[in-house]
Amino acid sequence: MSWAVNPNRSTLAIFVVGLPMVLMSWAGYAAEPVKLGLVLPYSAVYASLGNDITNGLELALSEVNYQVAGRPIVVLKQDSQVSPKVGLQITKKFIQQDKVDFLVGPVASHVANAMRKAAHDSKTFMIIANAGSVVLTRELCSPYIFRTSFSNWQPNYPMGIWMAREEGIKRVAILAPNYAAGRQMMEAFKEGFLANGGEILSEQYPALGESDFQPYLTNIAQGNPEAVFVFFSGADAVKFVRQYAQAGLKDQIPLYGSGFLVEGKVLSAQGQAAVGIKTALHWADTMDNPVSKKFVRDYKAKFGEIPSLFSLQGYDTGHMIIQALEATGGDTSDKMRLRRALEDVRFESPRGPFKLSRSHNPIQNIYIREVVNAGYGVIENQIIAVAAEALEDPGTGCDL
């Protein structure tokens, strides 16, 4: 009875019992990690892209020692196998079981489309580090979906215009893998190209992961086009460019593409077969600005190889997450606040100033790059023109 009426003792009791509890909960909050769930391919046609994105992201996170606003950052990875079904399963596992704060990925547009509902419905932030599926920043845009890479429309639409106007090419054959990205990229190219007097002679869509392009190449050669425009990436790009050269078409019909065709490890594997190819993209590792040079240098020091565009996109994804978390003081529970912080992210990216459009897609320059022999056995992409400045995806149908 006496303890209850003695204010000093009860205060002391509260203090003795209560303070450690407060401290523990505070420490518990401070130590609660921010979880990133990477849904990326580490096998199949886009394996190298998944690895590059992961490396780029880890480089950005290592710059802050995997620590933002007092919270450690934990990275979980699982192989999406470039399959929408597997990607969706991993996504659900990350959301429901691991309760990640951010999903990062994927590479392929059809995988991204399959993941969309799970991310949106569970209000889990999804930072797309490659997949350019236009619908995700147009009619199916979401407050929780952001993109640090590109929309499939972005590099291809200005390329269509540039080829017709600057190169004077009017008759082309086009080719891309038969999945969401392939079809969307060709649509965007046609939009720019046809409006400027171009004509499409043939349009072919081999399966994603196709190994033999011979029948398609024969078909192209028969139409006798002035140029060929393609989208391939990863292992498909290596096979296509090599087979194009082997078929003897390299010196007959100039090859154009979206820049993924000749990017990073893909370009090293293609070697001389890629020389002369002109492509459109939002960056090149030879870009002459201090941020880009520092990025290439740091990446090379850490991983012993030149970064690709995909590495860059992983790097920028890391910076975007870091900056948004800094802005909210590490708070991930207030979704609206975090969303605004992500929308307001601005930084100097190796590709130039990074800024998102209203529909959460980067606004960026599109460069024309040509694969050249730079001497000493080095084959690289050099920027020869700017196809579009500060290009914004129309974001049609998105009302964010």
Next chain:
Amino acid sequence: MPSRRILFYAAVLAALGAVPMAVGGFYLEFTNQILIFALFAASLDLLAGYTGLISLGHAAFFGIGAYATAILVELGVVRLVFVLPAAVLLSALAAAAIGALCIRTTGVSFIMITLALAQLVYYVALNSPMTGSTDGMLMFQRPESGLPGIDLENNIHFYYYSLLLVGLSFGIMGRLVSSPFGRALQGIRANEERMSAMGYRAGTYKLTVFVIAGAFAGLAGHLFVNLQFFIDPSSLQWHASGQVLTMVLMGGLGTLSGPAVGAALFIGLEEVISSYTDHWMLPMGIILVLIVLFARGGVVGLWRGIRSKGPWNG
């Protein structure tokens, strides 16, 4: 001891029925997936285990049930009373057409022709504009039950919907295999010539069970696409047919509990091993080899062997 058996199944059903009260989110969906694949595997076992028809094309009917559901919902047919029968019926029809061709052959030819015809269905799914080809189809909503208070969008409601259909299907299949029809199927497996000589029209029996198995596979596909909100051609490729056959073999050919145990084991192992390594196929393959070598009746056969006469005699 039929009464003990019924008690056992009642206990299993009760345990499955209690799952949503114990877990939610990931584990609920995980259990739901096991239920669906248990049905899919059991439907294949009607063919492979009971009738001796090893099919490597069973995923085609699973896929047809799934795509039929997704396409109908996309076309705006959202009432479950239409969607569910349509999915099952279309799978059964496809099974009738494919079965009519397949049952004329036996042995390796049967395996190859089921494989070939199912790949045909796969290529249709891969190239048809209706199915979204490689990208697959996203479902934006589940069908509407039309009953007050039952909303399939709710994952717990959907779990009970799956449990009801899977439970009913197992009940029907259980009655079927112990009926004279089921006995005849097992007779055909043992000796088709003798059954024919006794006056059984083996072809009719085989076609009938092929259609029934196809219909149950279609039902599993219908549940699967609703669970995932997604279907793509990889679900009806021959890999998928091989995977479900693996589940049957792991659990035990020629029983109904075997495929269910096999499905749970396969999906469970895949989940556990893949969280340690991306190369989950390797340990999985080793486990399968061990089961095939040392437990010829699968896990269920091993269990029964232990209970009756020691593990290595069965």
